[in-house]
Amino acid sequence: MGGLDKVLEDTAVELLRRAASELRREYVEALYKAMEKCEGSIGRAQLDAILRNIELARKSSEPICQDTGIIGFIVRVGEEFPVRASLRDILVRATRRATEEIPLRPNAVDLFKGNTGDNVGLGVPIINLELVEGDELELTAFPKGGGSSNVAAHSMITPGLGLKGVKRFVIESVARAGSLGCPPYFIGVGIGGTEDHCMLLAKKALLKPFQVRNPDPNIAALEEELLQRVNELGIGVMGLGEGPTALDLHVEAAARHPATMPVGVIMSCWALRHATAKVTREGRVHLL
Amino acid sequence: MEYRLKTPIQEEAVRRLRAGDIAYLSGTLITARDEAHKKALEMHARGEKPPVNFEGNGVFHCGPIVKRVDGDWRVVAAGPTTSSRMEIFEDRFIEAFRPSLIIGKGGMGERTMRACSEYGCVYGAFTGGAALLGAQGIRRVKEVHWLEELGMPECLWVFEVEDFGPLIITIDTHGRNLTREAMDRVAAKKEAIISSLGG
Numbered sequence: 001m002g003g004l005d006k007v008l009e010d011t012a013v014e015l016l017r018r019a020a021s022e023l024r025r026e027y028v029e030a031l032y033k034a035m036e037k038c039e040g041s042i043g044r045a046q047l048d049a050i051l052r053n054i055e056l057a058r059k060s061s062e063p064i065c066q067d068t069g070i071i072g073f074i075v076r077v078g079e080e081f082p083v084r085a086s087l088r089d090i091l092v093r094a095t096r097r098a099t100e101e102i103p104l105r106p107n108a109v110d111l112f113k114g115n116t117g118d119n120v121g122l123g124v125p126i127i128n129l130e131l132v133e134g135d136e137l138e139l140t141a142f143p144k145g146g147g148s149s150n151v152a153a154h155s156m157i158t159p160g161l162g163l164k165g166v167k168r169f170v171i172e173s174v175a176r177a178g179s180l181g182c183p184p185y186f187i188g189v190g191i192g193g194t195e196d197h198c199m200l201l202a203k204k205a206l207l208k209p210f211q212v213r214n215p216d217p218n219i220a221a222l223e224e225e226l227l228q229r230v231n232e233l234g235i236g237v238m239g240l241g242e243g244p245t246a247l248d249l250h251v252e253a254a255a256r257h258p259a260t261m262p263v264g265v266i267m268s269c270w271a272l273r274h275a276t277a278k279v280t281r282e283g284r285v286h287l288l
Numbered sequence: 289m290e291y292r293l294k295t296p297i298q299e300e301a302v303r304r305l306r307a308g309d310i311a312y313l314s315g316t317l318i319t320a321r322d323e324a325h326k327k328a329l330e331m332h333a334r335g336e337k338p339p340v341n342f343e344g345n346g347v348f349h350c351g352p353i354v355k356r357v358d359g360d361w362r363v364v365a366a367g368p369t370t371s372s373r374m375e376i377f378e379d380r381f382i383e384a385f386r387p388s389l390i391i392g393k394g395g396m397g398e399r400t401m402r403a404c405s406e407y408g409c410v411y412g413a414f415t416g417g418a419a420l421l422g423a424q425g426i427r428r429v430k431e432v433h434w435l436e437e438l439g440m441p442e443c444l445w446v447f448e449v450e451d452f453g454p455l456i457i458t459i460d461t462h463g464r465n466l467t468r469e470a471m472d473r474v475a476a477k478k479e480a481i482i483s484s485l486g487g
Contacts, residue, residue: 049415056420066365066419115439164487175478182416241470
């Protein structure tokens with residue numbers, strides 16, 4: 001399986017490069033639209049700087065932001081896909097190479113020894129593994145910067161407060177994030193499951209297709225309402241009150257224990273960076 | 289108003305700036321984040337001097353990506369990091385080292401505001417994430433200190449910059465703080481939104 005190992009490693013490096021340097025087209029279009037609509041000169045100056053920066057990154061294939069994040073991968077492994085046990089080693093090698101080649105900023109800090117220098121450390125890169133049907137592997141590189149991670153929020157709402165309690169917590173969390181996480185934001189909300197699982201749901205909500213609502217009409221309505229409400233907060237571009245507060249918001253839900261109502265809110269800065277590819281068992285790569 | 293600032297920036301030029309002005313910096317810009325602030329202040333407390341002179345210069349809350357190319361440093365990406373983390377240090381830092389311009393993102397709080405008024409310093413917000421635009425304004429790396437000890441994001445990079453910006457002055461020497469003003473408005477709206485929520 002040496003050949004397939006190498007394909008996976010190269011693919012992971014390429015995905016990290018793409019994630020770091022190319023913002024998805026629909027996000028860029030949304031930022032252009034925001035600039036057309038923005039009336040304030042401070043908001044416009046910042047959106048202009050953002051758009052010029054995106055263009056520079058696309059041309060040079062260099063990172064959009066110097067904070068290239070803690071490296072995370074979401075891997076969906078088909079049950080017939082031949083590579084399993086060596087996946088961690090492959091993604092660790094890819095992370096080291098990407099750090100050197102792209103380059104990425106070394107961000108993995110050991111609790112006792114300081115910066116490891118290569119984005120690899122205890123449990124890092126973070127690998128989230130899902131087993132799925134089929135004989136392909138789907139790999140998503142999802143690096144996450146520190147600025148917007150610092151404003152993530154979690155709460156165990158009193159279940160009796162119901163959905164109103166959930167909404168309140170989301171609005172309060174975004175208001176608290178304010179200017180700190182580089183708005184305009186993308187917002188992922190996870191509701192239900194357990195204390196840990198709702199955070200994972202919130203994280204995965206960030207990866208949902210842009211402005212495509214949840215297939216469940218109740219969740220879709222909640223997404224619409226929360227997106228509208230957080231924009232009414234008026235945080236604006238970089239927290240100076242002009243332009244949009246959030247470009248999109250997704251909710252992912254799971255059933256919960258009757259005594260608990262876990263809620264997670266994870267925000268991304270305007271540079272929501274991720275890239276995905278599918279690899280067949282024969283080693284063919286399809287960038288998505 | 290739009291200003292072109294050149295280091296060392298004179299105090300009267302700093303005090304002329306008003307919240308909402310846009311500035312571009314040329315001259316010396318030194319990166320410092322959490323660890324560098326802490327270390328510089330610890331040295332100051334012991335009566336020692338840090339290896340760089342901040343006076344009249346810009347301090348940049350930034351952990352850049354810098355690459356060695358043919359023996360020289362090349363700055364690949366250099367955008368601002370979240371400044372509020374430095375709030376616990378900045379007033380003492382400004383008092384001890386007298387920089388003229390603090391550059392970062394997300395704004396800063398009361399302690400920094402007071403030090404800015406007292407010692408003649410302003411805060412310029414650089415657009416978060418605009419790291420390549422930032423790198424474009426950096427002509428060269430003049431020096432680097434504490435690289436081994438603190439690592440690439442945390443060490444002191446001394447840059448020579450030209451027309452670095454746009455920087456939106458959000459804290460001036462006259463007691464205005466645009467980020468705080470915006471966040472006060474957000475807090476008021478938040479209360480109204482929450483009280484109108486349905487179940």
